[in-house]
Amino acid sequence: MPARIKDLVVDAADHQALADWWCAALGYERRRPLGHPPPPAEWAVAIHHPQDAGPVIWFSPVPGPEAGRNRVRFDVWGDTGDLLSLGATLVRRHDRDAGWDVLADPEGNEFGVFAPGFRTPGGGTTR
Structure with a gap:
C-alpha cells in the first residue's frame, strides 16, 4: 500500500x-x-x-531560525500581491525559467506562488 x-x-x-x-x-x-x-x-x-x-x-x-534551505516547502495557488500584503516577502519573480513567484513567509520559509491558470511546461493548464 x-x-x-x-x-x-x-x-x-x-x-x-x-x-x-x-x-x-x-x-x-x-x-x-x-x-x-x-x-x-x-x-x-x-x-x-x-x-x-x-x-x-x-x-x-x-x-531559533532554520539554518540553510528548507527541506519541505509549500506551493500555493494564489495572488502574489495578496500574500505580500499579509507580510510575505518577495524572493524571486517568475521569469522564463520558472513560471511562478517565490515568496518567504514571516520566518523566511520560501514558498512558490502559482497564479490560477498556470500552464505546465507541456502546455496544459493546471487547477
Whole structure:
C-alpha cells in the first residue's frame, strides 16, 4: 500500500504567529480539540481547512531560525500581491525559467506562488 500524507509539520521560532499567518494566507483555521480546553501556548499548533479540503498543518516550536534551505516547502495557488500584503516577502519573480513567484513567509520559509491558470511546461493548464 502506498504512503499517504497525514499532516505537514513546520518548525517555527514563533509557532503561534506563523500558524496565524498561514491561516490568513490559506483560509485555514486553528484546529481546536472538541470538548477539551485550549492547549498551552507552548504546544504545537494545528491548522486545517474549514471543509477539510487540504492537509492539516502543524507549527511546532523550535528555539531559533532554520539554518540553510528548507527541506519541505509549500506551493500555493494564489495572488502574489495578496500574500505580500499579509507580510510575505518577495524572493524571486517568475521569469522564463520558472513560471511562478517565490515568496518567504514571516520566518523566511520560501514558498512558490502559482497564479490560477498556470500552464505546465507541456502546455496544459493546471487547477
